[in-house]
Amino acid sequence: MDLFEKIYSGQRISAKEAMELKNASLYDMSGLASARLKMADASGEVGYIVNRMINYSNVCMAQCKFCAFHARAGRVNAYTMSDDEIFNLCREAVERGGTQIMLQGGLHPKFKLGWACALLRRIKEAFPKLWLHVFSPSEIVWFARGEGISVLECLSRLKESGADSVPGAADMLIGRIRSQLCNNKCTVAEWRQVMEALSKLGMYSSATMTFGLGETFAERIEHLDIVRQIQDQTGVFKAFIAWPVSPENTAIEGRFARVGAPEFLHTLALSRIYLDNVKYVQSGWLTEGLKMAEVALNFGANDVGGVLMNEMVVRAAGIDNRATAENMRRVIVNAGKIPRERDGLYKTIS
Numbered sequence: 001m002d003l004f005e006k007i008y009s010g011q012r013i014s015a016k017e018a019m020e021l022k023n024a025s026l027y028d029m030s031g032l033a034s035a036r037l038k039m040a041d042a043s044g045e046v047g048y049i050v051n052r053m054i055n056y057s058n059v060c061m062a063q064c065k066f067c068a069f070h071a072r073a074g075r076v077n078a079y080t081m082s083d084d085e086i087f088n089l090c091r092e093a094v095e096r097g098g099t100q101i102m103l104q105g106g107l108h109p110k111f112k113l114g115w116a117c118a119l120l121r122r123i124k125e126a127f128p129k130l131w132l133h134v135f136s137p138s139e140i141v142w143f144a145r146g147e148g149i150s151v152l153e154c155l156s157r158l159k160e161s162g163a164d165s166v167p168g169a170a171d172m173l174i175g176r177i178r179s180q181l182c183n184n185k186c187t188v189a190e191w192r193q194v195m196e197a198l199s200k201l202g203m204y205s206s207a208t209m210t211f212g213l214g215e216t217f218a219e220r221i222e223h224l225d226i227v228r229q230i231q232d233q234t235g236v237f238k239a240f241i242a243w244p245v246s247p248e249n250t251a252i253e254g255r256f257a258r259v260g261a262p263e264f265l266h267t268l269a270l271s272r273i274y275l276d277n278v279k280y281v282q283s284g285w286l287t288e289g290l291k292m293a294e295v296a297l298n299f300g301a302n303d304v305g306g307v308l309m310n311e312m313v314v315r316a317a318g319i320d321n322r323a324t325a326e327n328m329r330r331v332i333v334n335a336g337k338i339p340r341e342r343d344g345l346y347k348t349i350s
């Protein structure tokens with residue numbers, strides 16, 4: 001049986017076999033990914049969520065080289081939101097029909113676990129139905145280190161305070177890349193610990209991959225393989241999201257060429273084909289724009305993510321894509337799919 005037949009028949013492919021897809025045409029990748037999508041989700045529906053991203057501070061001790069958001073990137077002024085400002089953004093999001101808050105910032109020297117728990121409790125008490133998708137694995141490891149406690153204990157306290165799920169924020173799960181570009185963030189082993197702890201606590205995450213960081217094709221597959229292994233062991237991932245890095249205004253600007261549209265679509269399709277155990281794959285409109293999101297829905301994606309009111313991290317790189325729920329529905333219909341508004345657990349709201 002050749003590789004394409006194996007994929008079309010729904011069998012798992014190995015990392016070695018995935019390497020053979022490196023030179024597959026976009027036409028073939030679209031067909032293969034669409035077939036795999038039908039096996040994962042035959043509904044023809046595409047989800048979106050009305051949510052708000054609150055980037056509470058850009059003061060960050062990690063200083064990742066691919067990040068334009070943190071204040072020491074030198075192009076933006078430092079800011080830190082007060083708890084009242086964050087709370088008011090939550091209230092306004094609820095008033096505008098938002099069902100989920102994403103809370104992410106830098107590794108702030110003054111923000112500790114106690115601050116995070118008190119803030120979550122305040123938000124959850126006021127808005128019990130608001131889904132709190134909060135704090136990246138790096139922030140969680142930062143909080144745990146600050147308290148001298150395990151990742152599991154840290155997450156357990158965040159859960160008790162109201163956290164519902166955690167964004168994946170994996171960047172590239174390749175030690176070579178991390179040591180060069182984001183040496184102060186959580187390690188691959190710590191990222192894995194966060195996912196395992198979430199699973200033990202009955203919580204969920206989304207796996208991500210930020211690519212275009214000088215990694216090889218084989219390293220992209222290695223990243224996908226880590227995600228697939230963890231998902232086999234835990235089932236912790238509700239979705240997978242891949243997007244190219246935006247090098248503009250960062251320390252890697254000019255070092256790596258920006259990933260183009262064909263490579264984005266190829267990588268998205270590869271992710272759908274390889275990750276046979278993840279139901280939802282997102283189309284990454286925030287960095288690639290809404291038009292590309294339409295095309296991506298024919299390369300294995302079945303979710304367009306959130307409207308992300310107020311997102312600031314990608315905007316710091318000079319990319320200012322914005323969307324409303326109506327835009328999301330239009331994208332989905334244009335791609336010939338059926339829109340559905342979903343919640344933080346990917347269940348249909350309407």
Ligand code: SF4
Pocket residue numbers: 060061062063064067068069070105106107138182185
């Ligand atoms: S990517 Fe996140 S952890 Fe890294 S410097 Fe930017 S804000 Fe800090």
